[in-house]
Structure formats: structure tokens, C-alpha cells
Amino acid sequence: MNEPGDGTRCVHAGLPEPVPGQPFLPGPVFAAPYHLDPWQGPAGAPNGYGRPDNPTRRLLEAAIGELEGGDCRVFASGQAAITGLLLTVLRPGDTVVLPADGYYTVRAFASAALEAIGVRVLLAPTAGPYPSLDGVRLVLLETPANPGLDVVDVADLAERAHAAGALVAVDNTTATPLGQRPLDLGADLVVASGTKALTGHSDLLLGYLATRSPELLGAVTVWRNATGAIPGAFDAWLAHRSLATMDLRLGRQAANAEAVASLLAGRPDVTGLRWPGRPEDPSYAVASAQMRRMPGVLSFDLGDADRVARFVDAARLVVAATSFGGLHTTADRRAQWGDDTSPGFVRLSCGIEDTADLVADIAAALDAAGPAS
Numbered sequence: 265m266n267e268p269g270d271g272t273r274c275v276h277a278g279l280p281e282p283v284p285g286q287p288f289l290p291g292p293v294f295a296a297p298y299h300l301d302p303w304q305g306p307a308g309a310p311n312g313y314g315r316p317d318n319p320t321r322r323l324l325e326a327a328i329g330e331l332e333g334g335d336c337r338v339f340a341s342g343q344a345a346i347t348g349l350l351l352t353v354l355r356p357g358d359t360v361v362l363p364a365d366g367y368y369t370v371r372a373f374a375s376a377a378l379e380a381i382g383v384r385v386l387l388a389p390t391a392g393p394y395p396s397l398d399g400v401r402l403v404l405l406e407t408p409a410n411p412g413l414d415v416v417d418v419a420d421l422a423e424r425a426h427a428a429g430a431l432v433a434v435d436n437t438t439a440t441p442l443g444q445r446p447l448d449l450g451a452d453l454v455v456a457s458g459t460k461a462l463t464g465h466s467d468l469l470l471g472y473l474a475t476r477s478p479e480l481l482g483a484v485t486v487w488r489n490a491t492g493a494i495p496g497a498f499d500a501w502l503a504h505r506s507l508a509t510m511d512l513r514l515g516r517q518a519a520n521a522e523a524v525a526s527l528l529a530g531r532p533d534v535t536g537l538r539w540p541g542r543p544e545d546p547s548y549a550v551a552s553a554q555m556r557r558m559p560g561v562l563s564f565d566l567g568d569a570d571r572v573a574r575f576v577d578a579a580r581l582v583v584a585a586t587s588f589g590g591l592h593t594t595a596d597r598r599a600q601w602g603d604d605t606s607p608g609f610v611r612l613s614c615g616i617e618d619t620a621d622l623v624a625d626i627a628a629a630l631d632a633a634g635p636a637s
């Protein structure tokens with residue numbers, strides 16, 4: 265067989281070999297302690313205690329690891345994975361470079377917790393320019409960045425960082441492992457929230473880290489066991505079940521995003537449209553060279569908060585919610601969460617509704633919302 269396609273890889277990711285009488289994806293194993301062999305103790309079985317050991321979680325890690333092309337550890341949330349990485353790698357006196365326009369909570373954590381333990385935090389816009397990386401321990405990239413959707417050339421940054429002796433981690437949340445494979449592009453680590461498009465059903469929180477370095481994997485595993493930031497067995501099982509449809513979900517989401525982007529591009533009452541898949545977008549050149557598919561998320565500006573509310577209220581197929589990457593189309597006015605976007609800035613996450621229905625609904629809702637005041 266040739267290299268299998270994304271749909272095939274998603275359906276089979278992490279599944280055990282077929283065994284007659286057994287399910288395709290074994291159900292969740294709920295256990296705190298497991299039975300031990302009275303003579304051999306923990307050495308006698310793969311599972312001793314639930315914080316380090318859970319077979320449902322290991323199958324999910326095998327699945328995500330296959331898709332990212334590395335070894336994976338899952339966490340209770342994206343934040344648990346990202347802060348776990350930062351606190352595993354960084355020591356007092358180290359310098360870390362973080363995206364100035366990336367996920368807001370990571371920046372907030374850095375200024376609250378990392379600077380307090382003597383880590384120097386530098387912020388760089390995703391699209392550049394980047395500071396000199398001399399003396400930097402870790403560069404965290406987020407591409408496409410959430411919510412502004414700028415991108416960075418990962419291979420180029422990884423080369424520069426490695427020449428300076430720095431590690432490179434990429435937050436792959438928006439792209440997903442089907443959208444880009446940072447480890448193939450030269451990154452040392454991938455971190456991501458699995459809460460978004462990876463699992464896509466808006467019903468669980470999950471994070472993960474993937475790497476090809478046994479040392480980094482070992483250090484992160486020790487960290488996770490010490491801090492206990494593990495997902496529960498039921499969430500791990502739901503996530504694995506959801507992975508099987510990722511290719512289908514992302515395909516429809518991207519098709520919807522493309523159609524909505526062309527609708528919005530033609531409307532003079534919408535400004536600041538960003539979608540990396542549009543040839544006119546500043547991210548297009550790098551995104552189309554580096555990414556295997558485009559995200560279902562776009563962003564734009566409706567001028568003020570009231571017009572955003574009128575738009576969402578008038579729409580039948582767009583609901584107000586944060587997060588993104590789910591089955592349902594959602595709109596989030598980011599400024600209401602205290603991040604530093606303008607009052608009318610909207611991140612729109614396209615769901616898997618029929619494209620024609622969604623485009624017609626959004627056009628009608630914009631008409632109904634009227635102009636900004």
C-alpha cells in the first residue's frame with residue numbers, strides 16, 4: 265500500500281490489532297489502583313496506579329503520536345501541556361521567546377509565574393521580526409497564531425534557533441497534526457490543545473505534547489506524574505473516538521471557511537479579514553508552502569461590540585461561544601475575555617454545516633445587523 269491518506273490514518277490511529285470478540289476501540293478503563301502481583305509487585309504488570317498508568321490513555325497517546333510523527337504524552341488540558349513544557353525545560357536565568365499574538369493565557373502565565381522565578385520572557389510577533397536567539401533556551405511558536413492567524417516559517421525558525429542552541433516548540437492547536445507536522449519541519453516539540461479541532465465535539469478538554477527526543481519525553485513524563493495533570497479515562501476515550509473523523513471534520517470546516525472568506529472579502533462592511541488560505545492573505549505564501557491543509561477558523565472586524573452581538577443574534581447557524589474547531593459554527597468576540605484585540609474583532613470557527621446554508625445565514629445576519637454605530 266502507498267503511504268495512507270489522512271482519512272485512513274485517522275480511522276486506524278492507535279487502535280490495537282483486531283482480536284475476534286473484542287471491540288475496535290476498547291472502552292475506557294476506570295482504575296485508580298490496579299491489582300498487583302503479590303510477589304512481583306509493580307514489576308509484574310504494565311499498570312500499577314492510575315496517575316502514571318492507564319491503558320485508555322496509552323492508546324490515545326499512540327494515536328496522536330502516529331499523527332504527529334513522535335512520542336506523545338496527553339495532559340488534562342492544553343494549558344497543562346504548555347505550562348508543563350515551560351516548567352520542565354526552563355530554569356531561573358533562562359530566556360524564553362513566546363508569541364506576542366498567541367494564546368493569551370500562555371503570556372499571562374509567563375508574566376505571572378515564569379518571571380517570578382527569574383525566567384526572562386521575550387515576546388515576538390508570529391510573523392516576525394524575531395529577536396536575536398543567542399542565549400535563548402526555548403522558542404515557543406504558535407502557527408497559525410490564535411486569534412490573529414499570522415504564520416511563521418517553522419523550518420527557518422528552527423534552523424536559526426538550533427544554530428543558537430535553543431529548543432523549538434510549536435503550538436499546533438489551530439493547524440492540528442493533519443494541517444502541519446512541526447516535528448518534520450525541524451521542531452523539537454509539539455504542544456497543543458486537543459480541546460479544539462483535534463477532538464472537535466466541544467465536549468472535553470485535552471492537551472498533548474509530542475517529541476522525538478527520549479530525554480525531553482522522559483522529563484515531561486516525570487513532570488506529568490509529579491504534578492498529576494492527566495486527563496481522565498473517559499475523556500481520553502472520547503478523544504480517541506473523535507480522532508477517527510478528524511479528516512472529514514477538517515475537510516468540511518476548511519471548505520466552509522473558504523466559502524465564508526470569499527463572502528466576507530466581498531463585503532465592504534467587514535474589515536480586517538484573515539484566513540491563511542486566501543491568496544490575498546499576508547500568511548498565504550508561508551502557510552501554503554508549510555501546511556498540508558488550511559484551518560476552519562477565520563477572523564475579521566465588525567467595528568464594535570454591539571454590531572457583533574446583533575450579527576450573532578440574527579444568525580441561526582452561528583452561536584456565541586469561545587473555543588473553536590467544533591462541529592458547530594461559533595463566533596467569539598475576543599475582547600470580552602480581556603485579550604488585547606479591538607472591540608469588534610471576531611474569531612469565527614466554521615463547523616460542519618452545509619456550506620450553502622452557512623454562507624446564506626452569515627450573509628443574512630450581516631445584513632440584519634446593519635452598520636456599526
Ligand SMILES: *Cc1c(COP(=O)(O)O)cnc(C)c1O
Binds near residue numbers: 458
Ligand atoms: C485553547 C488553546 C490553548 C489552551 O488549551 P486548553 O485546552 O483550553 O487548556 C493553547 N493554545 C492555543 C493556541 C489554544 O487555542
